[in-house]
Amino acid sequence: MAPKVLISDKLSPTAVQIFKDRGIDADFQPDLGKDKDKLAEIIGNYDGLAIRSATKVTEKIIANAANLKVIGRAGIGVDNVDVPAATAKGIIVMNTPFGNSITTAEHAIAMMFAVARQLPEADASTRAGKWEKSKFVGTEITAKTLGIIGCGNIGSIAAERAIGLKMRVIAYDPFLSPERAMTLGVEKVDLDELFRRADFITLHTPLTDKTRNIIDAAAIAKMKDGVRIINCARGGLVVEEALAEALKSGKVAGAGIDVFTSEPAKENVLFDAPNVVCTPHLGASTSEAQENVALQVAEQMSDYLLHGAVTNALNMPSISAEEAPKLTPFVRLAELLGLFAGQLTQTGIKAIKIEYEGTVAEMNVRALTSAALTGVLRPMLQTVNMVSAPAMTRERGIHVEEVRREQQGAYEGYIRLTITTERQSRSVAGTVFGDGKPRIIQIKGINMEAELGPHMLYVTNEDKPGFIGNLGTVLGDAGVNIATFNLGRSERGGDAISLVEVDGPIAEDVLAKVLALPSVVQVAPLAF
Numbered sequence: 082m083a084p085k086v087l088i089s090d091k092l093s094p095t096a097v098q099i100f101k102d103r104g105i106d107a108d109f110q111p112d113l114g115k116d117k118d119k120l121a122e123i124i125g126n127y128d129g130l131a132i133r134s135a136t137k138v139t140e141k142i143i144a145n146a147a148n149l150k151v152i153g154r155a156g157i158g159v160d161n162v163d164v165p166a167a168t169a170k171g172i173i174v175m176n177t178p179f180g181n182s183i184t185t186a187e188h189a190i191a192m193m194f195a196v197a198r199q200l201p202e203a204d205a206s207t208r209a210g211k212w213e214k215s216k217f218v219g220t221e222i223t224a225k226t227l228g229i230i231g232c233g234n235i236g237s238i239a240a241e242r243a244i245g246l247k248m249r250v251i252a253y254d255p256f257l258s259p260e261r262a263m264t265l266g267v268e269k270v271d272l273d274e275l276f277r278r279a280d281f282i283t284l285h286t287p288l289t290d291k292t293r294n295i296i297d298a299a300a301i302a303k304m305k306d307g308v309r310i311i312n313c314a315r316g317g318l319v320v321e322e323a324l325a326e327a328l329k330s331g332k333v334a335g336a337g338i339d340v341f342t343s344e345p346a347k348e349n350v351l352f353d354a355p356n357v358v359c360t361p362h363l364g365a366s367t368s369e370a371q372e373n374v375a376l377q378v379a380e381q382m383s384d385y386l387l388h389g390a391v392t393n394a395l396n397m398p399s400i401s402a403e404e405a406p407k408l409t410p411f412v413r414l415a416e417l418l419g420l421f422a423g424q425l426t427q428t429g430i431k432a433i434k435i436e437y438e439g440t441v442a443e444m445n446v447r448a449l450t451s452a453a454l455t456g457v458l459r460p461m462l463q464t465v466n467m468v469s470a471p472a473m474t475r476e477r478g479i480h481v482e483e484v485r486r487e488q489q490g491a492y493e494g495y496i497r498l499t500i501t502t503e504r505q506s507r508s509v510a511g512t513v514f515g516d517g518k519p520r521i522i523q524i525k526g527i528n529m530e531a532e533l534g535p536h537m538l539y540v541t542n543e544d545k546p547g548f549i550g551n552l553g554t555v556l557g558d559a560g561v562n563i564a565t566f567n568l569g570r571s572e573r574g575g576d577a578i579s580l581v582e583v584d585g586p587i588a589e590d591v592l593a594k595v596l597a598l599p600s601v602v603q604v605a606p607l608a609f
Contacts, residue, residue: 084150084386086129089114089136092155093375096131103383105129121145129153129382134344134362138162143170153382155374156181156365158315159395160288168396175381175393178469179234180374181365186238188364189283189313190246192337195358196309197222197281199335202356220334223247228279230295231286231314232257232267233462233476239283240267251275254286254477255461258431259503261478269429276303281311288315289463298323306332313339313364321350328354339364395466408444411496414511414519415449417533417609418498419456421509421521424607425539426457432480432501433457439494442485450483453498495522521567527578529569534582537607543600544570544577551598552579559591 083106088096091111100107108127113120114136124130125147132138133155143149143166152162154176167174195201198219206213227243229236232252240250250267253275262269272295275282282304286292296310297320310333312319321342327333328351335356341349344362351357365374377393384390391397415435435453437446454470465473474481488494497510510523521531525541538556542548549568556563562584570577587606596604 084128085126086131086382086386087113087124087127088131089120090131090133090155091135092131092133092378093371095372096155096375096379099376099379100383103379103387105383105386117142124149129386131155131378131382132161134158134161136161138167140166143167143172146170146172151175151382151385153378155378158287160315164396173385173391173397174395175378175385175391176395176466177374177377177381178393178466179472180377181367181370182234182238184367184370185313185364186235186242186285187367188339188360189235189239189285189311189337190242192311192313192339192358192360193222193227193281193283193309196311196335196337196356199356201358222281224249225280226251226278228253228270228275228282229267230254230272230275230282230284230318231292232262232265233285233473235314236283236285237265237476239285240265248281251278255427255429256458256473256477256479258429258478258480261476264478272300273303276300277305279308280305281309283311284314284318286314286318286461287463288317289461291461293317294320296320296324298326301327301332304332307334309333309335309337311337313337316340316342316344325350325354328356393466393469397467408448410513410517410519411441411444411449411494412452414513415452415496415498416456417519418496418509418511418521419453420459420609421456421533421607422498422500422507423457423460425507425605426460426500426502428502428504430457430477430479430500430502432482433474434482434484434499434501436484436486436497436499437494438486438490438497439488439492441494441496442487446483446485449496450481453496454481457498457500492522497523521580524569524578524580525576527569527571527576529567529578529580531567531580532565532582533607533609534564535609536583536585536587537609538579538581538583538587538595539603539605539607540579540581540595540601541603542577542579542598543602544572544574545600548577548598548600549579552581552595555591555594555598556581556583556587559588559594561585561587561591 085106088109097107097109121142124145129151131153140163149172151173157178164174199217203217226249229252232254243250244266251270252267253272295318337358339360381392451467451470454474455467458465492512495512499508511521564582567580592604
C-alpha cells in the first residue's frame with residue numbers, strides 16, 4: 082500500500098504533483114490546518130504531514146497520530162510543531178532551511194525602503210486626493226549605517242544587498258568570525274555598539290531564549306534618535322509595546338514589521354503607532370520561494386517514506402540502519418558536548434576542534450561532527466539541525482578540525498571538543514559507558530565524571546575550603562534541590578569546577594548570590 086501524506090496548508094501545487102509522481106498518496110486539504118479538532122480526528126490515517134505555518138502540530142495532534150512517521154515543514158521555522166512530543170513518539174520533523182532565504186532578505190530591504198520614504202502613507206494620502214507633497218519628506222539610505230542582528234544565511238544576503246545600495250553595514254552575531262565578516266564586507270561589532278551607531282536596524286536571528294526581547298525599552302534607549310527598525314525574522318524579538326512608545330515619542334523614526342508576537346495579528350499595539358509599516362508575515366511569500374520549499378519538502382518526505390533516507394531532520398541524524406545501534410549513543414554524546422560548550426560561549430567562535438580517540442575514531446565521524454556542531458550552534462540558532470549545521474558553520478567562517486587517533490588513555494573511546502573564541506579556548510571531553518549513557522570525563526583539562534541532567538549549574542572557582550558548604554547553603558535557602566554534585570580540580574588550591582544537577586531552572590537572583598560567593602569565578606545555568 083502506498084504511503085499517505087496529508088497536506089494541511091496552502092503549499093504550492095508542485096508539492097502535490099511531486100508526491101504523486103513518486104508514488105505517494107497525497108491528500109491536499111489546504112484549509113484543514115485551521116481546524117484543530119478535524120485535524121486531530123483524521124491525522125491517524127496518514128504516514129506523513131506536510132505543513133507551512135498555519136497548521137499547529139500540538140501535543141494533542143501528535144497523540145492522535147497513530148501512524149505518522151514524518152512531519153515536513155515547508156520553510157525554516159518549526160515553532161508551530163511540538164518537536165519534543167514528536168520525538169518522543171518517533172516522528173521525524175523535517176524543514177527546508179534554505180529555500181526562502183533570498184525572498185526574506187529582499188522583503189527586509191523592501192520594508193527598509195518603505196519606511197525610509199513613508200510609501201504606504203504617501204500612497205493612501207495621494208489616493209485620497211490630498212497631494213501632501215511636503216508632508217512626506219523621507220530619508221536616503223545611501224551612506225547610512227545598517228545594523229544587522231544575525232548575519233547567517235538570510236542576514237548575509239541582506240548585507241550583500243545593502244552594500245550594493247552603498248550603505249555601511251555593521252553586524253552583531255556571536256557566531257560570525259572576523260574572517261567571514263571581512264569576506265562579506267561588514268564590520269563585526271557588539272550589540273551595544275550596533276545600537277549606538279546604526280541608522281537602520283534589521284533582525285535576522287531565530288527566536289531563542291537569548292534573543293527573545295533583544296530589542297526592548299533599554300535597547301531602544303541606547304539607539305540613535307531617529308533610528309528605523311525592521312523585523313522580518315520572528316515575533317518576540319522586539320517588545321512591541323516598547324517600540325510603539327518609541328514611535329510615538331519620535332525616538333524611533335519608523336519601523337517595518339512583518340512578524341508579530343501573536344499571529345495572526347488581528348489586533349496589535351503597533352497598528353495605532355505612527356510611521357510603522359505592517360505586513361502579514363510575507364517574508365517568504367513569493368512564488369519562487371513557495372515553489373522552492375514545496376519541492377524540497379515533498380522530495381525529502383518522499384525519500385524518507387519510500388527509502389528511509391533522512392534529510393534536514395531536526396530530531397534525527399543522517400545515519401544508516403547498519404550504523405545506528407553502535408553510533409547513536411555517540412551521536413548523543415557529541416551533541417551534548419557541543420551543547421555544553423555552546424551554552425558557555427559568549428563571544429565569536431573562530432575554530433572548533435573535535436578529537437576522536439580509540440573505538441570512536443573508527444566510526445562515521447561525519448555524523449558525530451555534525452551532531453557536535455549542532456549542539457554548539459543550537460543555543461543561538463535553535464532551528465539548526467545535523468544537516469544544516471556544517472553549512473551554517475562555514476557561513477560564519479568557523480574553522481572545523483577533526484582529529485582521529487588510536488587509544489592512548491584509559492577509555493576505549495572518547496570525544497574531546499575544543500572551542501576557540503576571540504578571547505579563549507575551552508575544551509570538554511566525554512565518553513559512553515556500558516549502560517549507553519553519555520558521561521562528561523573532563524572539562525578544561527580537569528578530570529571529573531558526570532552524567533548530564535536536564536538542568537545543571539556550572540561553577541568555576543578557586544579551590545578553597547568552605548566553598549561546597551556555601552554553595553549548598555545558597556541553593557538550599559532558595560529551595561533548589563540538588564540531584565547530583567560533581568567536582569574536579571586541577572590541583573590542591575588551584576582551579577576547581579563544580580557541575581551540579583538540580584531539579585529545575587535556577588532564578589537569576591539565586592545565580593547572582595552564587596556568583597557573589599568567595600572564590601567563585603564563573604556561574605552558568607545549563608539545560609540539556
